Amino acid sequence: MxxxxxxxxxxxxxxxxxxxxxxxxxxxxxxxxxxxxxxxxxxxxxxxxxxxxxxxxxxxARRADRPGLFLAVVAGALAFAFVFQGVGNIVAGEWIAENLGEPHGPHAYFEGALALIAAAVCAAAAAVRRSWSTVSVLTCSPLAVSLGLGGFGEIGVFAAGVALHLSEGALGLLLVLAWWLDRRDTLRGRHEERA
Amino acid sequence: MRFEDVYREHVASVWRYVRLRVPSDSDAEDVTSVVFEKALTSWPSYDAGRGSVAGWLVGIARHAVADWWRKHGRELPAEHPGGRTEQTAEDDPEGDALRRLGADDVRRRLGVLTAREREAVALRFGSELNSSEMAVVLGVSPSAARMLVHRALGRLREVMDDE
Known part of the structure; x- marks a missing residue:
């Protein structure tokens, strides 16, 4: 069978x-x-x-989740600034400490650099997807503004640090502005579509 | 793997399977369309590690056919008194409807088979699944799947000889 x-x-x-x-x-x-x-x-x-x-x-859906150019550029620039500072802490930590007139702590510099690179990834997310931009703003803008305020303390001490931190602070504020404008335009577009 | 390619490769086998399970071609078109609508929605969650695309699509098609019978089984015209064959409509409403209302010979003859045999024939000849793939879909061993097809063919031979 x-x-x-x-x-x-x-x-x-x-x-x-x-x-x-x-x-x-x-x-x-x-x-x-x-x-x-x-x-x-x-x-x-x-x-x-x-x-x-x-x-x-x-x-x-993909097009709707693409952030506006202004938001993408600001988020990308802030991510670059964070990465620049993080990598700078690793490769030129001693030089930075010397210019600031403080003792160099390689361990703290290295771990701080890792945290900055993680923050850079978070900022870059806003340049990729609009739906991620709120989280980027909530995490990166306070950090960037804090670094910017810290930069004032370096005026007259370390010019490169001042330039970097003030840039980060300005980009942190610009990220909030870009996020708000992008959100306003998106909501307006939706209202118009419905109407 | 893009859904568009999957659809083009499998649309004929899904359509043929569904066609053998519902009375008319227009019903089969509606059900096949529903199958691909559901497949399209579920495509992002399809896991190739859990089985072939053909088996996955047949699984969706079986549910869609069952849904179709649940919705439309009672709307089909009732059998005339005295017109019943060896199986009753209560035992196998799908077979009963196919025997009476099947749009062509193949569906009317499949209506004579038991529900399991009809399913086996639809999977083997409509979907062109092999015995092992059929066994997975039916939840039986490959030899049991072969046996179902063998018995179905025997009954179909008898029916065709009687005609």
Whole structure:
């Protein structure tokens, strides 16, 4: 019985694979033909339209989540500033400490650098997706403004530090402004679409 | 793997499977369309590690066919008195409807089979699944799946001889 089942199964495989000969079982031949008509063109057109509409929806959703140019540029610039400071702390920590007139703590500088690079990733997220921008603003702007305020204390001590920290502070404030403008424009666009 | 490519590769087999399970081609078109609508929605969560695309689509198609029968089974015209064959409509309403209302020979003849045999034939010949793939879908061993098809073919031979 098992052999018979195997044989019958192999015969079906051959037939469905287009290898069945004219000696094949007539019931199998009939079933293989009657059960496998071509799908009607109307059905294909209907599903094509569904797939195309879904693809258009996905494109629209991606477009809607792309941040405005101003927000993207400010977030990217702040991310760059954080990375610059973080990498600078690692490669030139001793020089920075010397210019600030304080003892160099490699351990603290290294861990601070890692934290700054993590903050840079968070800031960069706002340059990629609008939906991530709120989190970027909440985490990066306070940090950037704090660094900016700290920069005032370095005036007359370390010019490069002043320039970097004041830039970070300004970018932190600009990030809030860019986020607010982007949000306002998005909400206005939605209202107009609804209207 | 893009959904567009998956759809093009599998639309014929899904359509053929569904067509063998509902009475008319227009019903089959509606159900097939629903299958791909659901597949499109679920595509991001499809996990290739859990089975083939063909098996995944057949799983969706089986649910869509079951939903169709739940919604439309009672709307189909009732059988004339005395017109019943060996199985009753209560046992197998799908088979009963296919026997009476099937749009072509293949569906009317499949209506004579038991629900499991009809499903096995639709999977083997409509979806063109092999015995192992059928076994996964039906939750049986590959040899049991082969046996279902074998029995179905035997009954179809009898029906065709009687005609």
């Amino acid at each position: 098992s052999d018979e089942l195997e044989r019958s199964d192999a015969e079906i495989d051959d037939l469905l694979g287009g290898r069945g000969g004219p000696t094949a079982d007539p019931t199998l031949l009939w079933l293989a033909s009657a059960a496998r008509p071509a799908p009607p063109p109307a059905l294909l057109a209907r599903i094509d339209a569904q797939v195309a509409a879904a693809a258009a929806d996905r494109r629209e």
